[in-house]
Amino acid sequence: GQSLEQPSEVTAVEGAIVQINCTYQTSGFYGLSWYQQHDGGAPTFLSYNALDGLEETGRFSSFLSRSDSYGYLLLQELQMKDSASYFCAVCNQAGTALIFGKGTTLSVSS
Amino acid sequence: DTAVSQTPKYLVTQMGNDKSIKCEQNLGHDTMYWYKQDSKKFLKIMFSYNNKELIINETVPNRFSPKSPDKAHLNLHINSLELGDSAVYFCASSQAGAANTGELFFGEGSRLTVL
Numbered sequence: 001g002q003s004l005e006q007p008s009e010v011t012a013v014e015g016a017i018v019q020i021n022c023t024y025q026t027s028g029f030y031g032l033s034w035y036q037q038h039d040g041g042a043p044t045f046l047s048y049n050a051l052d053g054l055e056e057t058g059r060f061s062s063f064l065s066r067s068d069s070y071g072y073l074l075l076q077e078l079q080m081k082d083s084a085s086y087f088c089a090v091c092n093q094a095g096t097a098l099i100f101g102k103g104t105t106l107s108v109s110s
Numbered sequence: 111d112t113a114v115s116q117t118p119k120y121l122v123t124q125m126g127n128d129k130s131i132k133c134e135q136n137l138g139h140d141t142m143y144w145y146k147q148d149s150k151k152f153l154k155i156m157f158s159y160n161n162k163e164l165i166i167n168e169t170v171p172n173r174f175s176p177k178s179p180d181k182a183h184l185n186l187h188i189n190s191l192e193l194g195d196s197a198v199y200f201c202a203s204s205q206a207g208a209a210n211t212g213e214l215f216f217g218e219g220s221r222l223t224v225l
Contacts, residue, residue, distance in 0.1 A: 033212035042200065042219055043153065048212035085151055092155075095209030096165050097143060100153040 002026040004088055004101035011107045012078050020073045020104045022088035030091040032064050032071040033098060038084045046073070046086075075106070083108045113137050116201045116217035123191060124225055130187045131220045133201030141165075142184040143202040143214065144176060153200070159184055160207065191224045198222070 004024045012018040022032065031050035035043040049055055049064035049071060061074040075082055085105050089098040116133040123129055135142060143166075144156040158166035162178045173189040184201060198221045202214040 030209040031212045037151075042216040043214075044216070045213045050212075087153065089212070091209045091212070092166075094165075096141075096160075096207055097155045097158045098208045098212065098214055099155065103151045103153075105151075 002090055002092060002099040004090065004099070006086075006088055006101045006104045008102065009105045009107070011109070014078055014080060014108060014110050016078050017074065017076045018078060018106065020075075020086050020088075020106070022071050022073075022101060024069050024071075024088070024090050024101075026069075026090050026093070026099075028091070028093040028095070029066065029069075030095055032062070033089040034062055034073045035087045035089060035100070036084050037087065037103070043087060078108045080108050080110065082106060112218075114201055114203055114215050114217040116199075116220050118220060119218065120221050120223075122223045122225065125191055125193060127191050128187065128189045129191060129222070130185060131199055131201075131222075133184045133186070133217055135182055135201075135203040135215070137203055137205075137215060139203040139205045139215070140181060141204050141207050142178065142181070143204075144184065144186050145200040145202060145216075147198045147200060147219070149197070157184075157186075188222075191222075193224050196222055196224045 006022045034046040037043040047062040064071040085103040089100045114135045157176045159178045198219045201217040
């Protein structure tokens with residue numbers, strides 16, 4: 001089966017940098033996804049890493065190390081609107097659905 | 111145009127009732143999903159359909175029955191509702207399965223409250 005571990009909560013101030021870690025166990029690995037979900041909203045896709053290394057998209061970057069079964073989401077120049085839940089996810093063994101971690105609630109204060 | 115739309119957005123009903131949630135996607139995707147998000151925000155896969163064929167049926171009570179009349183629609187019918195069914199149900203879609211890009215497109219969710 002699949003399991004993912006990520007911190008339950010992270011707090012930071014505006015303008016800061018925060019890193020949300022994710023470790024996973026899976027019997028077949030395709031890639032690691034990250035999603036953002038604001039309260040009352042839908043999960044929205046942020047990034048996908050299938051290969052080792054850092055992928056940068058604006059203020060957000062995502063990193064993957066397949067040998068360590070580890071990845072992280074890096075959020076820079078934090079803004080209040082970044083306050084949300086962030087989920088890492090991997091595919092199930094058959095590659096037919098995403099299995100999500102329990103989510104990290106990020107609170108950004110001024 | 112909303113990419114993945116689901117209705118209704120809110121349902122409040124009594125235990126024992128039957129209810130349905132409808133989902134439609136206009137992205138031309140082959141695969142659609144139902145996820146359940148509980149009060150602790152845990153997102154759990156329930157069902158997955160590819161081109162109208164059921165490919166995932168996780169450990170979900172038989173009271174939950176999905177139906178896909180065509181690849182753009184995936185509905186969820188729930189019989190004999192129980193208190194524990196209270197949750198937000200998300201419909202999602204992806205092109206050719208989640209493994210290719212890790213990207214799912216979610217609807218806005220249907221918040222079900224069972225009293």
